[in-house]
Amino acid sequence: MIYRDLCGEKVSLLGFGAMRLPVKDGEVDYNETEKMLDCAIAAGVNYIDTAWPYHSGDSERVVSRILAKYPRESYFLADKYPGHQTADSYDPAGLFEEQLKKCNVDYFDFYLLHNVNENSIGVYKDPKWGIIDYFIEQKKAGRIRHLGFSTHGGVKMIKEFLDEYGEYMEFCQIQFNYLDDTLQNAGEKYELLTERAIPVIVMEPVRGGKLASLDEGIENKLREMRTGTSTASWAFRWLQSYSNISVILSGMSNMEQLCDNLATFDKEEVLTEEERAYLADVAEGMKDSLPCTGCAYCVDGCPIGLDIPNLISIYNELRFQSNIVSAMRLEGADEATLPSACISCGACSSICPQKIDIPAAMSDLANRISKMPKWADVCRERAALQK
Numbered sequence: 010m011i012y013r014d015l016c017g018e019k020v021s022l023l024g025f026g027a028m029r030l031p032v033k034d035g036e037v038d039y040n041e042t043e044k045m046l047d048c049a050i051a052a053g054v055n056y057i058d059t060a061w062p063y064h065s066g067d068s069e070r071v072v073s074r075i076l077a078k079y080p081r082e083s084y085f086l087a088d089k090y091p092g093h094q095t096a097d098s099y100d101p102a103g104l105f106e107e108q109l110k111k112c113n114v115d116y117f118d119f120y121l122l123h124n125v126n127e128n129s130i131g132v133y134k135d136p137k138w139g140i141i142d143y144f145i146e147q148k149k150a151g152r153i154r155h156l157g158f159s160t161h162g163g164v165k166m167i168k169e170f171l172d173e174y175g176e177y178m179e180f181c182q183i184q185f186n187y188l189d190d191t192l193q194n195a196g197e198k199y200e201l202l203t204e205r206a207i208p209v210i211v212m213e214p215v216r217g218g219k220l221a222s223l224d225e226g227i228e229n230k231l232r233e234m235r236t237g238t239s240t241a242s243w244a245f246r247w248l249q250s251y252s253n254i255s256v257i258l259s260g261m262s263n264m265e266q267l268c269d270n271l272a273t274f275d276k277e278e279v280l281t282e283e284e285r286a287y288l289a290d291v292a293e294g295m296k297d298s299l300p301c302t303g304c305a306y307c308v309d310g311c312p313i314g315l316d317i318p319n320l321i322s323i324y325n326e327l328r329f330q331s332n333i334v335s336a337m338r339l340e341g342a343d344e345a346t347l348p349s350a351c352i353s354c355g356a357c358s359s360i361c362p363q364k365i366d367i368p369a370a371m372s373d374l375a376n377r378i379s380k381m382p383k384w385a386d387v388c389r390e391r392a393a394l395q396k
């Protein structure tokens with residue numbers, strides 16, 4: 010097992026993500042999960058990541074029940090505060106106490122503000138809820154050993170959050186893989202965090218399985234370049250060359266995926282420049298995105314003041330994969346900042362060096378968002394399931 014440093018702790022580079030546990034008859038398959046977690050721990054995995062909403066609340070329960078047989082100091086348990094979930098009120102103290110009880114622990118090794126993004130940042134910062142202050146206090150009290158945050162937000166939002174709270178944030182979890190390197194500007198987020206000396210935990214390294222199964226021709230070429238390796242291993246090895254990454258979380262759903270990952274993380278085998286270049290081509294081929302470079306030339310001329318590059322980045326994500334996480338960045342935002350506010354004046358397109366038809370993109374984005382389920386409804390459904 011490869012180990013790296015995270016906030017002074019020796020953590021396994023492969024983290025056990027408990028968001029996609031094996032399921033049987035609609036429920037987490039406890040026996041299969043136990044076999045997998047035992048096998049992972051025996052192979053040296055010591056970082057286990059769960060969260061309040063995973064498996065409608067069962068992930069915390071199942072994982073901690075399995076971990077109970079291990080000495081508390083032999084593993085690192087990460088959990089999260091769900092401030093990104095829309096609610097009428099927020100009670101960080103009540104929820105945190107419940108999480109400790111549910112997980113049967115006195116402290117969490119790593120604790121994250123879950124998905125700080127353009128939509129949820131207001132909740133996290135609101136003095137009425139006192140969320141960040143509360144968790145800073147819990148850290149002082151030793152009930153959280155290391156405090157950090159996860160995010161699907163844009164680079165600008167992350168920068169603003171770090172400007173205000175960076176001194177309290179010891180680590181950050183982002184979605185990073187060879188496709189999102191450019192599609193979600195994940196490379197830029199990684200660079201920003203590295204500049205600020207904040208270690209990175211990676212989520213979605215194979216983009217929910219998308220990078221574990223590619224076109225036949227590509228898979229044949231990968232096998233030719235490295236015999237005996239799986240398609241998924243390429244995504245993990247691509248990440249291994251980033252020295253500021255401390256943990257790569259994999260949400261494994263069966264033993265086969267776990268065994269494949271354990272083989273990949275047995276020893277460091279980063280990709281060559283030639284191999285990275287090939288994956289960059291593969292990623293380009295998978296995207297059908299508008300060629301926005303983020304130059305922002307269009308922004309000043311927009312009479313509505315829309316953040317066009319940010320909207321186009323969300324549009325590109327949605328075109329690639331209809332994804333509520335992308336769309337939720339816009340939920341609750343002021344109507345005047347939404348793509349539906351575009352009046353199709355065309356001032357932006359005439360200035361865009363990439364000749365993008367921005368009014369058409371705004372119209373299509375507004376249309377796609379109007380058809381997506383509301384994040385607040387998703388939260389309500391999940392909350393009902395947890396009762």
Ligand code: SF4
Pocket residue numbers: 310311312313314315317350351352353354355356357358367368371
């Ligand atoms: S077309 Fe829409 S996005 Fe472009 S400048 Fe006009 S209002 Fe702004």
Ligand code: SF4
Pocket residue numbers: 300301302303304305306307308317318321360361362363364365367
């Ligand atoms: S001018 Fe064109 S390329 Fe530049 S940010 Fe606007 S849409 Fe993107």
